[in-house]
Amino acid sequence: MSDVQTLTGPEVEQHASRDSCWIIVHGKVYDVTDFLDEHPGGSKIILKYAGKDATEAYEPIHPPDAITTNLPTEKHLGVIDITTVAKVIKEVSEDEKRRLALMDARPPLDNIINMHDFETVARTVLPEKAWAYYSSASDDEITIRENRLAYQRVWFRPRILRDVSSVDWSSTILGQKSSLPVYISATALGKLGHPDGELCLTKAAGKHGVIQMIATLASCSFDDIIDAAAPGQTFFLQLYVNRDREITRKYVQHAEKRGVKGLFITVDAPQLGRREKDMRMKFVGDDAGAKVQEGQSDVKKDQGVARAISSFIDPSLSWKDIPWFRSITKMPIILKGIATAEDAILAYESGVQGIVLSNHGGRQLDTARSGLEVLLEVVVALRQRGYFPNPNFEIYVDGGVRRASDVLKAIALGAKAVGVGRPFLYAFCSYGQEGVEKAIQIFRDEFEMNMRLLGARTLNELEPEMVDATALTQHVVMVPQDNLYQNTYQPLTVAQFKQSKL
Numbered sequence: 402m403s404d405v406q407t408l409t410g411p412e413v414e415q416h417a418s419r420d421s422c423w424i425i426v427h428g429k430v431y432d433v434t435d436f437l438d439e440h441p442g443g444s445k446i447i448l449k450y451a452g453k454d455a456t457e458a459y460e461p462i463h464p465p466d467a468i469t470t471n472l473p474t475e476k477h478l479g480v481i482d483i484t485t486v487a488k489v490i491k492e493v494s495e496d497e498k499r500r501l502a503l504m505d506a507r508p509p510l511d512n513i514i515n516m517h518d519f520e521t522v523a524r525t526v527l528p529e530k531a532w533a534y535y536s537s538a539s540d541d542e543i544t545i546r547e548n549r550l551a552y553q554r555v556w557f558r559p560r561i562l563r564d565v566s567s568v569d570w571s572s573t574i575l576g577q578k579s580s581l582p583v584y585i586s587a588t589a590l591g592k593l594g595h596p597d598g599e600l601c602l603t604k605a606a607g608k609h610g611v612i613q614m615i616a617t618l619a620s621c622s623f624d625d626i627i628d629a630a631a632p633g634q635t636f637f638l639q640l641y642v643n644r645d646r647e648i649t650r651k652y653v654q655h656a657e658k659r660g661v662k663g664l665f666i667t668v669d670a671p672q673l674g675r676r677e678k679d680m681r682m683k684f685v686g687d688d689a690g691a692k693v694q695e696g697q698s699d700v701k702k703d704q705g706v707a708r709a710i711s712s713f714i715d716p717s718l719s720w721k722d723i724p725w726f727r728s729i730t731k732m733p734i735i736l737k738g739i740a741t742a743e744d745a746i747l748a749y750e751s752g753v754q755g756i757v758l759s760n761h762g763g764r765q766l767d768t769a770r771s772g773l774e775v776l777l778e779v780v781v782a783l784r785q786r787g788y789f790p791n792p793n794f795e796i797y798v799d800g801g802v803r804r805a806s807d808v809l810k811a812i813a814l815g816a817k818a819v820g821v822g823r824p825f826l827y828a829f830c831s832y833g834q835e836g837v838e839k840a841i842q843i844f845r846d847e848f849e850m851n852m853r854l855l856g857a858r859t860l861n862e863l864e865p866e867m868v869d870a871t872a873l874t875q876h877v878v879m880v881p882q883d884n885l886y887q888n889t890y891q892p893l894t895v896a897q898f899k900q901s902k903l
Contacts, residue, residue: 406479410486417452419444423478425454425486426468430478436471454486461531461592462706465622470648500526510832510839516803516824517885519836523594523827524889531593532891533682534706535826538763539674542893544771545763547876548801549886551771555810556869560856569859570805570848574818575663575733575754575795577635580610581844582808582860586799586820587639587665590706592620594830600629601829605837607631614665614820615656617641618711623652627659637663639737641670642722644715650729657730664730665757669738671716674765677893679705723751735797740769742782745796749788755795755817762800762822772798773811774873780815789815803886805847809855813863814870 408430416423422434424447437444450458459468469477493501504526513519524532538545572582585606591598598620599613606613607630614637615626627636638656643649653664682705726734733754738761739745748756758772758779776798783789789796798811799820808819828836857863 407482408479409482413481413486414452419448422448422451424450424452425481426456426459428481428483430481431468431472432476432478433472435476454481457491461620462590464618464620465625496529500528507831510835513832513836513839513843515843515885516827516840517889519824519827519831519840520889522831524891527594527830530682530706531830533678534590534593534676535588535823535830536891537676537678537705538767539676539765540767542677542763543768544760544766545801546890548760548763548771548773549803549883550801551773551873552801552804552807552810553883554870554872554875555773555814556872557806557810557855558867558869559854560867563856563858565853565856565858567858568849568852570845570852572818572860574612574797575637575735577612577662578610579612579635579818581841581848582812582818583802583821583844584612584614584637584797584818585825586822587614587616587619588822588826589616589618590620591826591829593706594826595833597829597833599626601834601837602825603629603634604631604834605829605841607634609838609841611841612637612662614639615661617652617667623656624659627661636661637665637735638732639665639667641667641711641713642715642718643713644717645713646725653726653730653732657732661732663735663754664726664732665735665737666726667738667761668718668736669740669759669761669765670711670714671718673711673714674761674767676705676764678891681894682706720747720751723753727752735795738765739779740766740775742775742778745779746782746786746788749783749786749794754793755797757797757799757820758816759799759820772800773814776811776814776816777870777873805844806851808844808848809851809857809863810868810870812860813865813868815865 413423413425413430416432419437420434422437423430423432433440433447437447440447446458447455507522507526508518513522524536527535570582572579574584585602591601595601599615600621602613603626605611612635615623616639618641619626630636638653638661640649640653656664723734735755735757736748736753737757738759739748739756740758740760745756758775760766760769760772776796779796780789788794795817796815797818797820798816799822802808802819802821803824811819825837825840828840832839852858855867857867
């Protein structure tokens with residue numbers, strides 16, 4: 402389009418109704434009239450910004466290309482002459498004033514000594530909806546808690562007198578060097594929690610030699626993240642497969658062209674789980690909350706941020722699609738979300754390069770087992786068939802990791818590396834890039850101490866005999882309570898009475 406129309410603020414303001422609704426996002430004007438009833442977040446939130454600049458409300462909860470992808474090009478009306486747009490004087494609510502005061506009163510970064518500290522700070526300083534989206538898990542949130550507890554049912558069997566004056570916790574993941582046996586797992590919508598979003602992760606990871614997995618639903622655009630990289634920095638890509646396979650093909654091939662070193666296809670999300678903390682946010686004192694039609698037109702369900710941004714995900718994805726993925730890219734392909742030995746065997750036989758044993762951070766099928774527990778049966782089943790160990794097929798685990806000792810347990814039991822999501826997310830929500838750097842340093846310190854005490858000088862010296870996992874599959878074992886985790890875990894709530902009417 403060579404002739405781009407320039408529009409003025411007063412022109413846009415004339416289209417501020419359900420019959421004709423224009424909005425401004427990132428300096429461009431869009432006609433969203435026909436999209437109002439299709440918007441997964443409901444029409445009321447769009448109508449609130451009808452005729453105005455909606456960028457501030459749009460940006461944190463949408464991937465950057467959401468509007469251009471979902472609106473036909475004829476609804477892209479032109480650019481706005483920003484000098485003609487009336488400045489909106491934003492009133493700061495009492496809640497927001499209190500939140501900003503809490504940001505000022507955060508503990509100094511030097512006082513943060515573990516991953517639980519970041520979570521405590523994030524829970525206090527994040528806007529309520531952001532915390533609900535990030536921290537929520539599905540149904541009764543049994544699995545998210547089990548992910549953590551599983552590590553505490555595995556006990557160390559340390560070896561002594563091994564000359565541990567020098568220990569090395571560096572690794573390779575999919576053949577790529579990593580300063581830690583940990584990669585930053587994909588988490589969506591980073592700008593909900595920090596204005597720089599995922600770039601906080603990118604800059605810290607580049608500085609410290611850690612691999613970042615870029616989320617399909619990142620707040621920052623894919624290219625902005627890659628452009629912010631340090632020379633030679635390694636990235637993986639997490640992929641939600643689009644119903645429109647052409648969109649997926651272009652996205653994957655663009656990522657490969659930009660140098661991404663691994664494609665992690667999410668396979669445990671044909672539909673998103675019911676994340677009740679996230680859903681309840683829309684019920685509490687917000688009559689303009691998003692209402693999503695699910696199935697029957699007469700049944701209204703409110704599904705929170707998670708559902709609102711994910712309606713493009715293809716539920717028909719199946720094993721027969723794997724050859725197509727192998728045909729469109731030379732990147733190693735990893736299936737993220739394997740939960741049984743049976744599927745691990747099918748993954749190996751499908752020719753992919755690895756699997757992530759994962760339950761999506763407890764956000765999908767509640768009472769699914771932890772990745773660590775699944776690791777036991779997967780290693781046995783693959784070993785019986787001669788599929789393990791195999792340098793061309795790597796096993797990763799994610800979910801519930803808060804300590805380097807957790808990572809060492811997973812590696813001893815057969816994992817190549819471990820994905821860590823929420824702790825790095827909470828680190829940048831609380832302290833930006835510096836928070837992520839601090840989290841990496843905490844992991845380093847813990848790896849050094851734990852490897853020395855365990856008697857392992859390199860990750861290759863970690864072996865199954867160094868742990869006792871006999872209690873891992875027993876779900877009624879009593880262990881001492883993890884007070885730090887229990888203090889940061891926020892219990893689910895029940896429906897609330899309307900205080901305004903009492």
